[in-house]
Amino acid sequence: MALQLFTYHARLAVKSLRRDPGLSVTIVTVMAVVAGMFFTALVHYLRFYGPLPKLAPGLHHVEVSQPAGQVLGAFAGTTAEPNAIAGRLRVSYPIYRRLSGSHIPAREAGTFRSRLLVRRGGPASPDGAAAGSQVGSSATAPPGRPRNARFVNADFFSLFMLKLRDGAPWTHEQEAHGDAVVVLSKRLGAELFPHGDGLGASVLINEVPFRVVGICADDQPMVPEWDRASTGGPQDLLYLPFAWHIPLLALPEMPIHVSPVGTAYADLLASDEIFVSYWLDLPTPQARRAYEQYLAATLGPLGVTYHLRDFAGLRAAFPAPRTAVSFFLFLTLVILAGGGLIMARLLLAKGIARGDELGIFRALGAPRRALFVRQMLEAALLSGLGGALSVLIAAPQAIFYNVVVADTDIPLHLTPTSFLITLAATLTVGVLFALYPAWWAASRPPTISLGRH
DSSP: OHHHHHHHHHHHHHHHHHHSHHHHHHHHHHHHHHHHHHHHHHHHHHHHHOSOOOOOTTEEEEEEOOOHHHHHHTTTTSSOOOOHHHHHHOEEHHHHHHHTTSOOSSEEEEEEEEEEEEEEOOOOOTTSSOTTOOTTOOOSSOOOEEEEEEEEOTTHHHHTTOOEEEEOOOOHHHHHHTOOEEEEOHHHHHHHOTTSOOTTOEEEETTEEEEEEEEESSOOOSSOTTOGGGTTSOOOOEEEEGGGGTTTTOOBSSOBOOSOOOSSHHHHHHSOOEEEEEEEEOOSHHHHHHHHHHHHHHTGGGTOOEEEEEHHHHHHHSOOOOOTHHHHHHHHHHHHHHHHHHHHHHHHHHHHHTHHHHHHHHHTTOOHHHHHHHHHHHHHHHHHHHHHHTHHHHHHHHHHIIIIIOSSSSOOOOOHHHHHHHHHHHHHHHHHHTHHHHHHHHTOOOOOOSOOO
8 A cells, every 4th residue: 555655646746747847857957967076076086995895805914114214214315205105015025035935824925016018929829828938039020118017926816806807817837837928907908909819819028928818807996905005006007927027127116225236136136125015815813823923933033023914904004095086075065965955946946836736735635744755756756867867977077087187097987886876865965955845845735715706
């Protein structure tokens, strides 16, 4: 019975909208515009602050404290400032070797980023390896473009749950064998292989052929959990086995200089230069205790201060950076509320224009509650339609941002989450600001007479 009554009032609400098409269209237009502005700001906000990605439950990180004087002294006489986040999330190569030498974690991965020359190569050899995979192989074609390349271990993809559209990450066996394999980002895969034929093809990296074993399904998040120090910058465009940084002589991007480093690549690996991030999976309390004992035995005698954190603790210690987008989201929320105020005034005008009709309903026995519900249903329909049409405002703005502004190569996306939040916010504002007009309309006294005969 309640459902039938609700359906009846909903049908009357729809008919009421059709009686005043001008006011209805105006209300929907106003709500669509203000909701579109909120939608745009929300997409930027969620790009930085959520929703948080799902990662391995046992993911841990070891922060190794560096002497403040050494790190700050590395920037003496320059206009640069030390990257505090990088100094806490990264370690030197010798420390990384100590952290990764326990064989206790279920999974572990070291990672750092470099700039390498990348271009499309020829087809892969029949045995599945990239043809001519020897360092220093020559090519007649011009060298490729510099790209952001990240060196990672095989466990990196499962630790951070990176989804691949095609193929799969390389295996531990391939990593131990030193196979020349690579996983491409979604962006680079589409650029080098626009016809979708990248899997199994060859990519020349510093003129060394690598076989493509996988292509990512999504763009890198704006806040990469594996390297928060690179938040807001260009994304990683390809992933290489960690051990390949030595044959390729890959220099780390933006290392923190702690002490003088020699000219040879071996000098870099033996130095206190900070550039490697290390992640490990400790799925059980026993594994964590065992690794804590290992750290005490390995780093304790060296006088190194360290802090082992699970990922919940790491997110609390290193929150997403503050940006102006939070203010703009608040501003557009105020604008959305302003749209609700305009909607309330228009609904009042609509109620005044329909005063006689409402009085007749009251005279025929319609209770105030029924009229109130009907007015609220009208408001919900109008604001809901405006919220749904907000995508027509937000989508062109996102396209314009990706094409014209392009502050990073990570594109802006309208996600189902952002759309649903916008729709819910618009409905909430519309319903809240419709309470007074609906109460006023429901308070209309019954019509006694429409005139004398």
